[in-house]
Amino acid sequence: MDTNDIFLREITLRSCSSLDIKESLRSTFTYLKDQIALSSLTLFIIDERLGAIRRIAQAVGDGGVLPDEIIPLPEGMLEKIAARNFSRPFIVDAEDEIFRRLAPFTRLEGLSDLIVPLRIEERLLGGLALRAEGKGRYSEKQAEFLGCIAKPFAIALANALAHEEVLHYQSVLLDDKRFLNRELLGDADEIIGANTGLRNVMEMVRQVAPLNNTVLLLGETGTGKEMIANTIHFSSQRKDGPFVKVNCGALPESLIDSELFGHERGAFTGAIAENRGRFERADKGTIFLDEIGELPPAAQVRLLRVLQHHEVEKIGGKRPIPVNVRVIAATHRNLQSMITEGSFREDLWYRLSGFPIIVPPVRQRKEDIPALTRHFLAEKSRELGMAAPPSIAPGALLRLVEYDWPGNVRELENVVERELIRYRGGALTFDAVQPDNDSSNRSQSSVEGQLSYPLNLDEAMAVHIKEVLVLTKGKIHGSGGAAELLGVNPTTLRSRLDKLGISYRRRELK
Ligand SMILES: Nc1ncnc2c1ncn2[C@@H]1O[C@H](COP(=O)(O)OP(=O)(O)OP(=O)(O)O)[C@@H](O)[C@H]1O
Numbered sequence: 001m002d003t004n005d006i007f008l009r010e011i012t013l014r015s016c017s018s019l020d021i022k023e024s025l026r027s028t029f030t031y032l033k034d035q036i037a038l039s040s041l042t043l044f045i046i047d048e049r050l051g052a053i054r055r056i057a058q059a060v061g062d063g064g065v066l067p068d069e070i071i072p073l074p075e076g077m078l079e080k081i082a083a084r085n086f087s088r089p090f091i092v093d094a095e096d097e098i099f100r101r102l103a104p105f106t107r108l109e110g111l112s113d114l115i116v117p118l119r120i121e122e123r124l125l126g127g128l129a130l131r132a133e134g135k136g137r138y139s140e141k142q143a144e145f146l147g148c149i150a151k152p153f154a155i156a157l158a159n160a161l162a163h164e165e166v167l168h169y170q171s172v173l174l175d176d177k178r179f180l181n182r183e184l185l186g187d188a189d190e191i192i193g194a195n196t197g198l199r200n201v202m203e204m205v206r207q208v209a210p211l212n213n214t215v216l217l218l219g220e221t222g223t224g225k226e227m228i229a230n231t232i233h234f235s236s237q238r239k240d241g242p243f244v245k246v247n248c249g250a251l252p253e254s255l256i257d258s259e260l261f262g263h264e265r266g267a268f269t270g271a272i273a274e275n276r277g278r279f280e281r282a283d284k285g286t287i288f289l290d291e292i293g294e295l296p297p298a299a300q301v302r303l304l305r306v307l308q309h310h311e312v313e314k315i316g317g318k319r320p321i322p323v324n325v326r327v328i329a330a331t332h333r334n335l336q337s338m339i340t341e342g343s344f345r346e347d348l349w350y351r352l353s354g355f356p357i358i359v360p361p362v363r364q365r366k367e368d369i370p371a372l373t374r375h376f377l378a379e380k381s382r383e384l385g386m387a388a389p390p391s392i393a394p395g396a397l398l399r400l401v402e403y404d405w406p407g408n409v410r411e412l413e414n415v416v417e418r419e420l421i422r423y424r425g426g427a428l429t430f431d432a433v434q435p436d437n438d439s440s441n442r443s444q445s446s447v448e449g450q451l452s453y454p455l456n457l458d459e460a461m462a463v464h465i466k467e468v469l470v471l472t473k474g475k476i477h478g479s480g481g482a483a484e485l486l487g488v489n490p491t492t493l494r495s496r497l498d499k500l501g502i503s504y505r506r507r508e509l510k
């Protein structure tokens with residue numbers, strides 16, 4: 001190899017040595033300064049959008065690299081540069097019109113500057129500027145010779161710009177995603193009953209959220225399992241990663257494998273393109289497998305493998321793909337009896353049930369009903385465009401508290417919405433809600449057990465008030481208290497209690 005070949009080879013290797021163009025420039029500078037007079041090496045682009053020259057990087061004497069800098073171009077300068085059609089390396093003439101007008105930004109006297117224009121497919125991207133202290137340090141011969149480094153540098157520069165663009169879009173997308181997540185969740189972070197009926201659940205959520213383990217959410221339909229799954233993801237370290245939800249009951253059995261685990265192109269008829277499964281999409285985030293009890297047996301086997309080995313096997317794929325995914329599963333079904341029946345795999349159950357959280361039904365946390373009702377009243381009336389939520393008729397809340405809510409929070413949400421849609425002025429009575437007469441729950445909460453009829457008015461009132469006090473666990477004051485449920489002032493209620501000889505928690509008085 002002659003010296004020219006060695007030179008070209010070194011320059012090519014160094015200009016492409018790193019994805020970070022600053023690093024490549026530093027490496028080129030270190031080599032080039034032993035070959036030619038050189039105190040700094042600058043890579044710049046002509047940024048038409050900004051109407052400026054952008055210094056991408058500059059390597060200086062001690063091998064350090066100065067960061068980005070933007071040098072605005074005077075009016076009409078872009079056109080002048082384009083007209084000049086720079087293509088070969090040239091020694092800068094300080095008297096040249098273009099460079100004279102750049103003088104306020106860069107010193108030219110007492111220095112030698114040699115510029116290698118960088119072009120790709122005829123387009124002028126920018127240039128590489130060599131600078132040395134003192135006048136006349138570069139010769140025309142050197143300028144001509146340096147023509148050979150233009151191509152490798154132009155390619156390195158184009159790659160660096162493309163890479164920069166990708167990084168830019170990546171950060172834009174991440175930002176969009178955070179924004180959308182916030183929008184989507186909106187007020188979802190408001191969990192009613194977090195300190196009352198759901199206190200134990202929230203305590204478990206706090207414990208488990210920061211960890212990486214699988215969580216199984218159990219509870220009747222409409223109890224808030226999905227909401228709890230959201231809370232776990234968004235209070236975990238994975239919160240900026242994807243949160244992928246799959247309703248295992250809603251996917252047709254023939255598609256479930258390819259939806260969850262993905263498939264390669266041509267894996268089956270109709271598989272025109274490669275498809276990333278939901279697990280792959282959830283990489284570095286959380287996957288929420290809702291209605292896990294509906295998962296068909298074949299998919300159960302595949303899921304088990306993912307949980308064991310942390311990798312997915314695509315349908316028609318040649319090798320497994322590692323995934324870093326946290327699994328939250330939920331079901332309203334009784335998985336244990338499904339295991340007995342043989343419709344749910346026991347080994348999968350063991351994998352899933354390391355940290356079960358049981359979300360209790362509404363009838364076991366009646367104290368939350370008033371707050372839930374008010375929450376949905378505010379939310380739904382806003383959605384329906386009402387100026388303010390209507391008031392609740394005396395006694396109506398009690399009707400809601402006494403009802404058993406087989407559809408749980410979702411049923412309550414629907415009841416409130418229907419009541420608002422039917423609303424024609426006045427106070428809301430919720431008289432569409434009728435407590436079940438034969439509800440075993442109701443007779444349990446009956447204080448007197450055996451009643452002898454007919455009761456006089458005071459007796460009937462006493463029985464009724466006592467029932468309400470059982471429901472509110474003795475609470476009189478404030479949200480969910482007996483006074484609110486009965487639609488009377490707390491002071492009035494207390495004097496009524498005294499009169500009827502009903503004992504109540506004295507500390508309530510404070
Ligand atoms: N404690 C709560 N505070 C506020 N809103 C709640 C609460 N619990 C549930 N909700 C709301 O009730 C509705 C039903 O909750 P969610 O969808 O989480 O229930 P689920 O247990 O997943 O039900 P299913 O088993 O039917 O899928 C949702 O609109 C949710 O936002």
Ligand SMILES: [Mg+2]
Pocket residue numbers: 225226290
């Ligand atoms: Mg759900």
